[in-house]
Amino acid sequence: MLQEESDLSLIIAQIVQKLKGSNLYSQLERQAWASLQRPEIKLESLKEDIKEFFKISGWEKKLQNAVYGELSVFPLPSHPAAPPEHLKEPLVYMRKAQGSWEKRILKSLNSMCTELSIPLARKRPVGEQKELLNKWNEMGTDEPDLSLFRPVYAPKDFLEVLINLRNPNYENGDSLSFRTHLGLIQIPLKVKDIPELKECFVELGLNTGQLGIDDSTQVPPELFENEHVRIGQKVLAEQDSAAAQQYIRQGSPTALRAELWALILNISSEPEDVLYYEQLKTNVIQHDLLVDSLIYKDVKLTASNDDYYFVFEDYLYQVLLCFSRDTSVLSHFAYNSASPPKSYIRGKLGLEEYAVFYPPNGVIPFHGFSMYVAPLCFLYHEPSKLYQIFREMYVRFFFRLHSISSHPSGIVSLCLLFETLLQTYLPQLFYHLREIGAQPLRISFKWMVRAFSGYLATDQLLLLWDRILGYNSLEILAVLAAAVFAFRAVNLMEVTSLAAAEAVLADLSTLKVMPLLQIFLFATVT
C-alpha cells in the first residue's frame, strides 16, 4: 500500500512539473486572477470558490484532459531511483541494439553527404528564400534532381536488425521442442494470447455495436448507428478526453472524427500554436537541410503514387519539412529508446559545445515515412492543425514502430505478437509458409511499420486508427496482420514460394478491417 502511494505521488509530482511549463498553466493562472472580480469568490473560502469556478467554466475539464494526455505516454511505474535511460528502455541489450542501429543510420547519412558533397544544412540565399516562399503551396511541382539520393533505410533493412536481436541472458538450447518459436524474432518478450486480447479489446466483441460493421447498409440505423452518433456529439459537447477515448473504441462517425481525434490527442488550435507553426515555416524558408531531399524523395516515391493520397502531396511537404525543424519533438526522447543523432559544427568534431541534434527534431525519415501523415489529410485541411495532430500522433504512437524497445506497443513486441498468434492459432499455415521459405513476418512487417497506411482503403484505415487511439496501443496492428493471414489462409496453403505468397497478400484494399478483427478474436475456435 505504501509503495503504491509513493509511486502515485511521484507520478503526480512529475506531471505537475511537466504541466507547469505549459501554456495551460499560464492560462489557468490568468483565469484564477481574473475570477477574483467575480462576486461569488469570497476571501474566506478563496480556494474552494476558485475550484468551483474552474469546474463550472470548463477549465477543470481542460486540466483533466491535459493530465490524461500526459498519462497516455507516461512510462510504466518504475523504481524511483531508476536512471533516465531506464525510462527510455529498461533492458540493456535493447538499448545497446538501438544504439548500434542509430550509429549505422548516421553513418549512412554522413556518407551520402560526403559522396554528394552536400552539407547537412545550409542557409538559403535570399533569392532562393523568396522563391520557396512563393512556391510554398505547391512544392509538389518542384522537380529537383533526386536521382542521387537514396532513402537512409527501408523497413526491410530494419527487419534484418530485429531478426538478429538476441538476449544474451537467455539460453534457448539447441534442441527443438514444442516451445520453440518458429518465427524470425528470437526474443523472449511477453505477448498476449487470444484470451488476454479478448479481455483487452472487449469492446470489439460480437455483442457490442461497431462502426465498420453495424453501420453497413443492411443494418437499419436505429439499431446502433443513430444512437452512437448521438453519444459522440454529447462527448464532444462535454469536451472530455477520457470519455472520447472510451467512445472511439467502437469507431468514430466520419463527421465527428476530426474533432474526436483532436480531443483525445488534446490538440486545440490556439493562436500560439499557429504562430509556432509559422515560425517553423520560416525556419524552412531560411535553411535547407539534407533531410529535406530525403523527404521530397519519399513523398514522390510513395504518397504521390497512391490512389487516395496523391491529392495531398503539397500538404505533406508543408508538414514534414516543418516537422524536421521542430525541436519540441526532442522531449519525446525521454521515453523513446532512440536518441537524437548528434552532429558537430564543421571542424569541431567531438567538442560538446559545438554539438547539435540533426535533424533539429532528431528524427531521420525512412522510406515510407510520409505515409504516417497522408491519411490525416482526409481529416484536417488547415496546415497548422494538421501539423499538430501529426506531431502528437508521432510522439505518442508512430515512433514506437521504428525503434528497438521492449515496450508492448514497440515494433519488436508487435512482430512477436504477430508470429505467436499465427503459430499458436494457425500452426498448419505457419508451418507451411515457413517450409516454402515464406516467413510470414517478411510479408506483414511493412504493414505494421506503416500502421497499414497505404495498404488499406482510407475509410478502413481510419477505423483502424480509431482503435489505436481508443486503446492507446498499437497491438491491434499485429492482431489485424494475423487476421489477414487467417482470412487468406486457404489461398496461402496452396502457394509454393515467397513470391506467390506476396502475390496473394499484395492487395489489401478491399478488406474490411472490423469484421476481420472480430472474427479472428471472437469467432475463431481457440
Place this chain on the structure above:
Amino acid sequence: MAGKVKWVTDIEKSVLINNFEKRGWVQVTENEDWNFYWMSVQTIRNVFSVETGYRLSDDQIVNHFPNHYELTRKDLMVKNIKRYRKELEKEGSPLAEKDENGKYLYLDFVPVTYMLPADYNLFVEEFRKSPSSTWIMKPCGKAQGKGIFLINKLSQIKKWSRDSKTSSFVSQSNKEAYVISLYINNPLLIGGRKFDLRLYVLVSTYRPLRCYMYKLGFCRFCTVKYTPSTSELDNMFVHLTNVAIQKHGDDYNHIHGGKWMVSNLRLYLESTRGKEVTSKLFDEIHWIIVQSLKAVAVNASPSLTSSTANDRILKYNLINDTLNIVVPNGEIPDCKWNKSPPKEVLGNYEILYDEELAQGDGADRELRSRQGQSQGPRAGRSRDSGRTVLTTWK
C-alpha cells in the same frame, strides 16, 4: 431456350468485346440480323437521320437514344433546360418557383449562358453589368476539352461579334457555334486543386423515365494548383480537368491518373465538412441529373479508352452491369418487356429515378420532399436494397 443474342459494334474496345464474349453472345455484321448494336456516335447519326428512315425492330437495342445529342451538345442542352423551366413555370408547377430576385429556387443549376454568335448582343449586355467577370467559351460540338478557352475582355471574342452582324439569314455553320457561360471562379478545391465529377448514368427507358447511376463514379483532378489569377487564364492545366488535356501535363501520373473514386470524395467531405452538408450536396447532384434528363428525354460517348489498369477494370465492370440491366437474363431483347429489373441485377448501379414507382404522386410530392431534404431525418436506406437515394422523392 431462345437463340443467342447477336451483337455488332463498330468500336474495337476490349471492355466491350470481352463482356459480349463472356456471355456467349454471337458476333454478326451490321448487315445481318442483329439484336444488340453498340454504336459509335457517327453511326448513330447515320442510323437515325431522317434520310435513311431506318427503323429498329422489336428485338433490337442500341446504346443511344435517337435524341441523345439534345443533352450532349452544349447549346441544345442549355436550350432544353431553359425551355423546360419555362414550361414548368407556365404550368404553374411549384418546381419552377423563384425567389425575390427572380432566381429559380430549385432549378438554378446552369450558370448564365448564351449561344454565340446568335445571342451576342444579349451577352454583351450581361457582360457589361459585371465587367471584371470571367467567362468560359466552349465549342458546341466538341468534347474532351477541345477548343475551350477563358476570356475576361470583349476583344477576345471579336470574331463572334462580326458573325452575328453578318449572318442573320445565313445558317450558322455548326462548327463555329459556341456557348459562353459565366465562369465559376471559386470552385471547391481539394489539396488546392480543381476537380470535376465523371458520373455514369444509364437511361434504360425515357417513358417511363428509368435511370440508374453507377455508384463508382470518379473525380478528375487538375495537376496544377488552382488560382483565380487572371494571368493564368491561359493555362489549361489549371482550369480544365479533362484527362485528355491533363495527360499532357508534366505532372500527370500514369498510376492513378489524377482520379479519385466518388466514395473518397464523400469520405473527405464528410470528415472535413460534416454529414448534412455532404448528403445535401449529393442529393442536389442527383436532382440535377434527373431534372436534366426530364428536360430532354439523353454525353453521347463516354470514353471507353482506359488510361490506367484500375480504369480498365472499372469500365469493364460498368459495361457488365449495364448489359445486365438492359439485356436481362441474356435473352433476346423485346421492346414490349417493360418491367423494372430486379435489384440483384443492378450490380454497382443504384436506381436514380423510376418514374413508374414515382407515378401517382406528382410534382407536389417531389417538391415537398425536396424542401424537406435539408431538415429532419432522412430515411435514406431501405432494408432490402442497397442505398437508394430516391426514397425521399417518391
